[in-house]
Amino acid sequence: MVNSKLSPTVVPVANHSPSADGDALRDAMKGFGTNEEVIIEILTARSNAQRQDIIQYFLSEFGRDLIQDLKSELGGKFEDLIVALMFPNVSYLCKELKRAMNGIGTKESVLIEILCSKTNDEIKEIVTTYEDMYERPLVEHVCSETSGHFGRLLTLILIGARDESGNVDxxxxxxxxxxxxxxxxxxxxxxxxxxxxxxxxxxxxxxxxxxxxxxxxxxxxxxxxxxxxxxxxxxxxxxxxxxxxxSPVEYFATRLYGAMKGMGTDDSTLIRIIVSRSEIDLNDIKVEFERKYNRTLLSAIRSETSGDYKKALCALIGDV
The missing domain is CATH 1.10.220.10 (Annexin)
Structure with a gap:
C-alpha cells in the first residue's frame, strides 16, 4: 500500500547489452547439458524490463522463444522460478490468479495476497491485463469462484471502489x-x-x-x-x-515465513513473493523478516530449498 521506503534487491544493470546476454544464454542451452550457473547469473541480476529486451533479442536473432527454451532445458521448482522471472510482473500475477482459480477448488489465500495488497491503479492494470490474456473479465471469474461476503469484498476491490484522493477526515x-x-x-x-x-x-x-x-x-x-x-x-x-x-513489508514477511513453516514448503508462494517484490521492496521485507523472526530470510531459504532453485532464490534476495 503506502511505503515511503522502497528498497528492491533487483535493480537494472548499467549499460545493459541484450545481445551479450542473449548470446550467453543461447550458448548456455546449446548442445548437450545446460549451464545453469550462467542462466542464474544473468536472469537474477537483470530488471524485468531488461529481461524483456533479452527475450526480444533472442527472438529476432535466433528466431527462438527464450521462455520455451528455458522450459525445455530446466525442470522442477528451478524452472518455475526462472520462468516466473521472464513475464512482466502484472502478467505473472494474472497467471497466478488464473492458476489459483483453475480446476477443482480455489486457492483463496492467493487471491487475497494479490488483490488485497494492491492500490486501485495496480488493480486496474491487473484487471485490464487479465482480460487481454484470457478474454474473460477478472471480476466475473472471481465472482464465479467465490461467494458471500468474501466474494463481495473482492468485487469491491476489483471495481476500484476505494477512495484514493488522499483526503482524511x-x-x-x-x-x-x-x-x-x-x-x-x-x-x-x-x-x-x-x-x-x-x-x-x-x-x-x-x-x-x-x-x-x-x-x-x-x-x-x-x-x-x-x-x-x-x-x-x-x-x-x-x-x-x-x-x-x-506495513506491507511485514505482511509479505509473514507470508514468506508461513510458506516455510512446518512440514513442506509452499514453493509457489515463496516464488511469487520473491519474484513480484524483488524490484519493489524485497530488501525491506528481508529486514522485517529478520526483525520479526530472529533469523535471516537467506538462512530460512537455504534450509528449506536446494540445488539451483536455492541458488537462484538466494541470488534474487541478495546473497551477501
Missing part, C-alpha cells in the same frame, strides 16, 4: 469506527456488509485514522475485532488489508 473516522464497533463487538452477530463497505471504500490514509479511533472507542485493535467477529476467507482478507495498510 477525522470526524468521519470517528463515525466509521463507531459503525464498525456497532456492526461487531457491540452486538450479537456481525454485520459483515459494514466491514466490507468501510474497509473496501475508505482510503488507506483514512483507514489508519479509523483504526486509531477504533482502539480508542473499543479498547481492542481492529485486528482483534476482525479475529473475534469474522471468520474464514473474509477474516483473512480483512486482516490482509489491515496489515498491508499498516
Amino acid at each position: 477525522s470526524a468521519l473516522a470517528k463515525e466509521q469506527a463507531a459503525k464498525l464497533y456497532e456492526a461487531g463487538e457491540s452486538k450479537l452477530g456481525t454485520d459483515e456488509d459494514v466491514f466490507n463497505r468501510i474497509l473496501a471504500h475508505a482510503s488507506f490514509e483514512q483507514l489508519r485514522l479509523v483504526f486509531d479511533e477504533y482502539k480508542q472507542l473499543s479498547g481492542n485493535t481492529i485486528e482483534q475485532a476482525i479475529k473475534h467477529e469474522l471468520s474464514g476467507e473474509l477474516a483473512e482478507a480483512m486482516q490482509a488489508i489491515v496489515e498491508c495498510i499498516q
Whole structure:
C-alpha cells in the first residue's frame, strides 16, 4: 500500500547489452547439458524490463522463444522460478490468479495476497491485463469462484471502489469506527456488509485514522475485532488489508515465513513473493523478516530449498 521506503534487491544493470546476454544464454542451452550457473547469473541480476529486451533479442536473432527454451532445458521448482522471472510482473500475477482459480477448488489465500495488497491503479492494470490474456473479465471469474461476503469484498476491490484522493477526515473516522464497533463487538452477530463497505471504500490514509479511533472507542485493535467477529476467507482478507495498510513489508514477511513453516514448503508462494517484490521492496521485507523472526530470510531459504532453485532464490534476495 503506502511505503515511503522502497528498497528492491533487483535493480537494472548499467549499460545493459541484450545481445551479450542473449548470446550467453543461447550458448548456455546449446548442445548437450545446460549451464545453469550462467542462466542464474544473468536472469537474477537483470530488471524485468531488461529481461524483456533479452527475450526480444533472442527472438529476432535466433528466431527462438527464450521462455520455451528455458522450459525445455530446466525442470522442477528451478524452472518455475526462472520462468516466473521472464513475464512482466502484472502478467505473472494474472497467471497466478488464473492458476489459483483453475480446476477443482480455489486457492483463496492467493487471491487475497494479490488483490488485497494492491492500490486501485495496480488493480486496474491487473484487471485490464487479465482480460487481454484470457478474454474473460477478472471480476466475473472471481465472482464465479467465490461467494458471500468474501466474494463481495473482492468485487469491491476489483471495481476500484476505494477512495484514493488522499483526503482524511477525522470526524468521519470517528463515525466509521463507531459503525464498525456497532456492526461487531457491540452486538450479537456481525454485520459483515459494514466491514466490507468501510474497509473496501475508505482510503488507506483514512483507514489508519479509523483504526486509531477504533482502539480508542473499543479498547481492542481492529485486528482483534476482525479475529473475534469474522471468520474464514473474509477474516483473512480483512486482516490482509489491515496489515498491508499498516506495513506491507511485514505482511509479505509473514507470508514468506508461513510458506516455510512446518512440514513442506509452499514453493509457489515463496516464488511469487520473491519474484513480484524483488524490484519493489524485497530488501525491506528481508529486514522485517529478520526483525520479526530472529533469523535471516537467506538462512530460512537455504534450509528449506536446494540445488539451483536455492541458488537462484538466494541470488534474487541478495546473497551477501
